[in-house]
Amino acid sequence: MMLRTEESQVEKIHECCSIVDRPSMRLVGIEVPVNFESRSYLGRQLNDYDIAKKYIMDGTISFLAKTLGVALADTEIVSTRHQVKRDGNYHVVIGIPVDGGKELPLFLPEHTAELVLPACRYAKMEINEQKQPGRRGYEERMAADEYFIGSFRQETGYVYDAGACPMNTWDERGNLLTKYEPVRKAAGEADRFASLECMPVLLPPMKIACCTRPHGDEEDGCIFDFFQVQGQVFASEAARFYHDSDYYGFPVDHGDSYMSCFGCRVSFFEGLPDCVEKITLPGGEYVHITQKEFNGDNPSIPYEAAFGHMDCLYFKAHPEYEFDSARKVVARFRQGNCASVFVPVRPRGQM
Secondary structure: OOOOOOOEEEEEEEOOEEEEEEOOEEEEEEEEEEOOOOOOOOOOOOOHHHHHHHHHHOOHHHHHHHHHOOOHHHOOEEEEEEEEEOOOEEEEEEEEEOOOOOOOOOOOOOOEEEEEEOOEEEEEEEEOOOOOOOOOOEOOHHHHHHHHHHHHHHHHOEEEOOOOOOEEEEOOOOOEEEEEEEEEEOOOHHHHHOOEEEEEEEEOOEEEEEEEEEOOOOOOHHHHHHHHHHHHHHOOHHHOOOOOOEEEEEEEEEOOEEEEEEEEEEOOOOOOOOOOEEEEEOOEEEEEEEEOOOOOOOOHHHHHHHHHOHHHHHHOOOOOEEEOOOOOOEEEEEOOEEEEEEEEEEEOOOO
């Protein structure tokens, strides 16, 4: 009989969060690559949460378990991200734990893969999205994410352990039960930026359909202004090749101050509704600061790095470059979070 993976509690943080140690685990499941251009048949991006629910609810995981001779009632259904790379690229495996010495059948469901998750210390967060009687947990998984990237890190001294894999457990109906975030104690201030990557990129000029607000006039309001009219923009031919969850935020000069802008990329300006501004962002050399998407990580960290830590994160290793004050920092948002920031740079001394 296949038993559920044992774990030992290290510390109780609060009713819904504990620190636990788990042994290494051999996971056999369906592997699905996710990248910045991934779309579902509905035309929207899928993440690991959507993919796991899909394969549990359509019976694929039950079929896999039967193939392996495992009863789902005696094991865990586990999903994890691995091969995590910058800019929204990772792989999802959704499946079940299998004994290390067990030989797998020759014939397995399409896209079956094996993955060994290392022994790890986790922040374990209980989830109860269905408000099931007798279960404790966050009633919204995003609330657990927000706690993990905010108060948890500030109050406990733990940071994300990039040497391991995050994982979720599920029931047979596709309900999320627990989130496990790999953690370790921070060794220093630089650990706060361990999930970031800085990469030099050359951006072309980009056409942006956006809404604007003057500095000091509820600047974030331009975000909600655009959300009110984005349906008209994405219905246009100019936006047909772009995701309706990819956005750009940036300032533009406005007299002695600036305007805050928020919108989406388009192929051309013709045919766009009059309710949006049409702005072309200058191309050139940028340092792309992006978080590896181990989880819903803190969207403020790339901003903090861009405006306060470029010397230690990039310029110290590349003294031939400096910040280009003639252009602006550009943020790119995906699915509501700030996924990355583009910092304009130029050869040092060049005007």
